[in-house]
Amino acid sequence: MTSHLPSLLDEVLPAFDVAAKYSIRVQASPEKIYRILQKGIPTGSITKILMALRKVPRLFRKETDCPDYSFYKLKESQANEIVIGIVGQFWKPVASIVPVESLEEFIAFERNGYCKAAMNLRITPQTANACSLTTETRVISYGYAKERFLSYWQVIKPFSGLIRREILRKIKKEAEQLQI
Numbered sequence: 001m002t003s004h005l006p007s008l009l010d011e012v013l014p015a016f017d018v019a020a021k022y023s024i025r026v027q028a029s030p031e032k033i034y035r036i037l038q039k040g041i042p043t044g045s046i047t048k049i050l051m052a053l054r055k056v057p058r059l060f061r062k063e064t065d066c067p068d069y070s071f072y073k074l075k076e077s078q079a080n081e082i083v084i085g086i087v088g089q090f091w092k093p094v095a096s097i098v099p100v101e102s103l104e105e106f107i108a109f110e111r112n113g114y115c116k117a118a119m120n121l122r123i124t125p126q127t128a129n130a131c132s133l134t135t136e137t138r139v140i141s142y143g144y145a146k147e148r149f150l151s152y153w154q155v156i157k158p159f160s161g162l163i164r165r166e167i168l169r170k171i172k173k174e175a176e177q178l179q180i
Helices: 008-012 028-039 045-054 058-060 103-108 145-177
Strands: 016-024 074-075 080-090 096-099 115-125 129-141
Touching: 008 074, 008 080, 008 103, 008 115, 016 145, 028 115, 028 129, 028 145, 045 145, 074 103, 115 145, 129 145
Parallel strands: none
Antiparallel strands: 016 129, 074 080, 080 096, 080 115, 115 129
8 A cells, every 4th residue: 555656855855965864654544644744744852852952053143033933835746745845055053044924935945055955744645544654854955055054964864863753753742542
């Protein structure tokens, strides 16, 4: 009962410089898992701590108008996959985020010195009541951003992985406890 359909992530960000993929088995139907995803991507204590640490440099800036990391929902397929994305200069102490309002705007963006990142959550049925839930994060960098982001990625990749695995565990726990 496994699916070999192309991923929406392949449509949104087919070319990339780095990628990281994580998966977990969930004893729940695709509909239950998707219901959890519709409420938003859950965060846990690891994610909250790491994101709080990421905000520390803001304390030393005089500017108070520093946007948070804001992922935008770019594409989704009912009970199958959600893709979110963000554009910016992630390696900076206070990341410079570029607002993106649509899938078309995200796909068209290719500015020197910036990166595009996309992450999916994909549900693949394995049996009648069990699924594989996978998340993949991809990043492409443009111009001088490539070297800067790749250095940054070497430092943050393990922490990014902690966050992604925590998200998968939280979704698994919620979906397996959800009563429909």
